[in-house]
């Protein structure tokens with residue numbers, strides 16, 4: 447009977463792992479197509495997430511900064527900050543690359559989706 451109990455335990459563990467995995471997948475797909483995405487933070491709090499595979503211009507922080515996504519890269523094309531450092535930063539596309547606008551406390555950071563790692567585990 448001990449073996450039976452252990453099997454039940456394993457089933458429980460597998461269910462928990464599956465639910466956790468699904469949650470990760472759902473989060474990944476809400477942010478885009480599971481590919482790279484950019485996370486927009488204002489004063490350290492996440493405001494928006496955009497997929498790098500979808501081109502577009504996005505107002506950040508109520509329009510103080512304009513983020514543009516083109517060809518899988520994100521760049522700051524407009525900002526009302528006095529230094530304009532963020533506008534002059536190079537477009538970002540790799541994991542952990544970021545554009546920072548200090549005066550407006552805006553951070554745009556690239557995050558690589560976790561779906562690829564998850565696929566590797568299930569295959």
Ligand SMILES: [Zn+2]
Nearest residue numbers: 525527532547
């Ligand atoms: Zn700036």
